[in-house]
Ligand SMILES: Nc1ncnc2c1ncn2[C@@H]1O[C@H](COP(=O)(O)OP(=O)(O)O)[C@@H](O)[C@H]1O
């Protein structure tokens with residue numbers, strides 16, 4: 491079984507059948523690019539993987555553990571949040587917190603998680619009979635250790651995304667490429683098992699695209715498992731292990747980059763490769 495297995499994801503929005511049975515296997519350390527015309531269901535697929543949408547049917551297994559199985563049961567929000575930690579989603583339009591500095595954008599989610607974990611740790615100690623000053627000291631140490639780790643991780647992430655000089659700036663003071671790199675650092679801060687990118691470069695001009703692609707390449711070299719929806723055909727060709735072509739809510743063709751780009755089989759893929767559309771975001 492692959493590291494991540496998506497089986498037969500189906501999703502309707504009202505009468506509109508947006509995912510018509512999508513299955514995808516991703517091995518650990520693999521980068522899978524997803525290409526396809528706008529409206530083919532790429533974003534919906536990523537949102538289903540990240541528990542932002544619930545597929546109507548299908549199953550998802552990560553490291554042998556069933557994370558999702560369409561059984562009609564509505565999962566609790568806390569359960570979804572926990573499952574979502576397995577994934578880091580980077581959106582097309584960055585979605586940074588404008589009121590916070592770059593550093594705080596990166597440390598905020600892990601800080602909230604640390605608070606929740608410190609509370610749970612306190613409860614577990616109480617259940618074991620720890621009380622009073624011993625309890626307070628233990629929880630305080632747990633928080634201090636966690637805080638130090640978050641800060642060290644943030645410095646390392648900002649360095650990796652070449653943003654150390656911008657740690658104290660606000661998103662509005664950054665270029666689009668820098669903002670997208672903050673979004674990548676922020677997604678990495680929660681140490682997800684799989685990174686999901688939704689057209690990370692589509693809002694950027696070629697120079698800024700280059701900066702973001704460089705970070706993606708480095709992540710691939712470091713062994714990150716990634717699913718990348720992209721219009722950057724060169725990136726899909728050069729960096730990914732597999733390329734999936736989506737059309738009308740289904741994976742029409744999937745294969746090694748050399749096969750997809752050099753020897754496409756399906757008519758829809760041949761047409762897509764010879765008549766690339768302008769992305770909506772660029773017009
Ligand atoms: N929340 C939603 N409600 C209704 N229709 C939606 C919703 N999200 C996406 N769709 C529709 O699903 C189709 C696929 O959308 P999307 O997944 O965004 O495609 P892509 O990312 O490939 O451009 C489109 O026709 C879109 O209008």
Ligand SMILES: [Mg+2]
Nearest residue numbers: 532533534688
């Ligand atoms: Mg999309």
